[in-house]
Amino acid sequence: MDFEPYRGELVAYCYRMLGAFDEAEDVVQETMLRAWRARDRYDGTRASVRTWLYRIATNACLTALEGRGRRPLPSGLGAPSDDPGAPLTPALDIPWLQPFPDARFDMGMRADLRLAWVAAMQVLPPRQRAVLVLREVLEFSAAEVATQLGTTVAAVNSALQRARAALADVGDVVEVAEPDDPEVHAVIQRYMRAFEAADVPALVRLLTDEAVLEMPPVPLWYQGSGDYGLFMHRVFEMRGTGWGVQHLTANGQPALAAYAPEHGGGHRLHTLQVLTVTGGKVAHNVVFADPRVFAAFDLPEQISSDEFPRAR
Secondary structure (H helix, E strand, C coil): CCCHHHHHHHHHHHHHHHCCHHHHHHHHHHHHHHHHHCHHHCCCCCCCHHHHHHHHHHHHHHHHHCCCCCCCCHHHCCCCCCCCCCCCCCCCCCCCCCCCEHHHCCCCCCHHHCHHHHHHHCCCCHHHHHHHHHHHHCCCCHHHHHHHHCCCHHHHHHHHHHHHHHCHHHHHHHHCCCCCCHHHHHHHHHHHHHHHCCCHHHHHHCEEEEEEEEECCEEEEEECHHHHHHHHHHHHHHHCCCCEEEEEEECCEEEEEEEEECCCCCEEEEEEEEEEEECCEEEEEEEECCHHHHHHCCCCCEECHHHCCCCC
């Protein structure tokens, strides 16, 4: 019995449930081990292998979520800061939401992996979260989900209704264009060129008026192109010019790895940035500086200047 073909979709499912890529990988590995040990008890007349694996994965996720709070982004914890010079003190006691490295798995871009949607999912109770993903994203039947959760079809339908109502305000995230959309690609290329040159006015011209910038594990965040620009001016003053940038995708969104110039030559990994482009402009940038995130994306810590493909 071969479970490996299901690994990628199971990791994506557990990531939606847990909000952390490294935890999702661990839970899927546990799921595979449980399935292997129980393979002699699997009854193919009662459920497909895929449905059976999702039942095991769901139970593993629910166990992992017991007694644990949600994984937020800074914008989910309070009002934006009005001080672009505020201390950048990380809150390491908060289990922050992590991005999903698309390139690690052979999966199509999916709106249900959008960072904003996964962040919104974190406010749901774990069983509602499971019902929403299993029914609406993975399209299991209500009867299958009831079996997976050990409950009734009526309870599944009720949980789905409550989950939909709770997420009604974030329904527009599925309308975000894919990273390979020509307009999105052009905006990202211009953003990369401006970032490499530390050109703050050029960056600001690419932002929506209410653009959001947040930087977990630093809990503060900014809203508005003015404060966004002031903060970027501060970053470039601190780190200098001549940055290097690599184009990636994360959560089915455009992303970039930013490398700061080092004294003596070369560049050192600074941040992974996940961008939301709407209406031809950058509306949201979530900037990650967590080494675990860098590891998930297989990003080298240092890189030479001639290794950067220039933005076109």
